[in-house]
Amino acid sequence: MDISFALTGKGYVIVAADTTAARSIVKMKVDEDKIKVLSPHLLMAFSGEPGDTVQFAEYIERNIRLYQIRNTYALRPPSAASWIRRALADSLRSRRPYAVNLLIGGYDTSTHTPHLYWVDYLGTLSEVPFAAHGYGAYFALSLLDRYHDPEAPLEEGLATLRRCLDEVAKRLVVTPEKYKVKVVDKDGVREVEI
Helix, strand or coil, X not given: CXXXXXXXXXXXXXXEEECCEEECCEEEECCCCCEEEEECCEEEEEEECHHHHHHHHHHHHHHHHHHHXXXXXXXXXXXXXXXXXXXXXXXXXXXXXXXXXXXXXEEECCCCEEEEEEECCCCCEEECCEEEECCCHHHHHHHHHHHCCCCCCHHHHHHHHXXXXXXXXXXXXXXXXXXXXXXXXXXXXXXXXX
């Protein structure tokens, strides 16, 4: 049961994901990092089937790094999101599709704008101001719809995310203990405490 949230603000994207790795009713790990840093200004939160998520995330990470090595510059967030969607859609039409849902956040250093993309396991891509995957989405999307401000400073964005995490903790039967939160902005990707 994976839960991930993301939202944009004035010059940043916040991405949060729970740190629990579980199978059926067994909790196997409580320090799993479900947010992969793809480049200095791009990150991706993944959720879905355990084997698929790790394999797909590493495949994407390595290929984006290869692109950067070959071309001496990193992919911009819109281009990276399109390529990731295409890779997921191609796998869907193979014998071994990936059952992976993604939130892709990035900061475009050429236009100085944040970008957030919602991608599901069918390869549907949509640029959104806020997003969520997993059971937490049932509780958080209405809060994000009400409290999200695209011009909010980072502190307000973190407060909105905190509201979402508190609501999930209050209402969801099986609540994750911890979340990992990462921010991407003009200075790059960094982890923050919440």
